[in-house]
Amino acid sequence: DAMVIQNPRYQVTQFGKPVTLSCSQTLNHNVMYWYQQKSSQAPKLLFHYYDKDFNNEADTPDNFQSRRPNTSFCFLDIRSPGLGDAAMYLCATSREAGGDIRYFGAGTRLSVL
């Protein structure tokens, strides 16, 4: 059974049109992460939540926001998508931060037209 679920699997949006990606988990983990992965590159951490505590990476553009209304759900909001934001977006969870094992969802492939 899938433990980290991302919806939708594929998302097409228009240049500048806000879009929200969804992630849910059944593991009851403290930490939820959002990564951006472009073709043939390593996942790049955008931000993470430790419980309700939001931690933004220094180089994450302001265009990217996140919400975690409860333990199970986390959302990635892209306020004004540009062509450069087309990528795979991966959600992951871990029980603790730092060196703990990450459990990844299958990802959402975002296309920007």
Place this chain on the structure above:
Amino acid sequence: AQSVTQPDIHITVSEGASLELRCNYSYGATPYLFWYVQSPGQGLQLLLKYFSGDTLVQGIKGFEAEFKRSQSSFNLRKPSVHWSDAAEYFCAVGAHNTNAGKSTFGDGTTLTVKP
């Protein structure tokens, strides 16, 4: 700062041949080390991890890795590769400090398996 280097961008092996994927890390103390596999269009799946203890760790799908502190390496091995092993492989290093917030991933190695 921690970092991970995967020297091989792309490796091709024949089905049934042995495999070794290289990973070198930089970290100030004993790290947590991971290997993840990613099939096309999918998320990452943990193959194995090293936290402490025995330096040879066994993972899923017949993979193993050996932590060598003197060489700052954590190479992934498999004695006989199957066609289904074709994927992208990522090595990652994490901090013991649970406030650190992140693991660092290498840039990945793409494995192609020839029939």
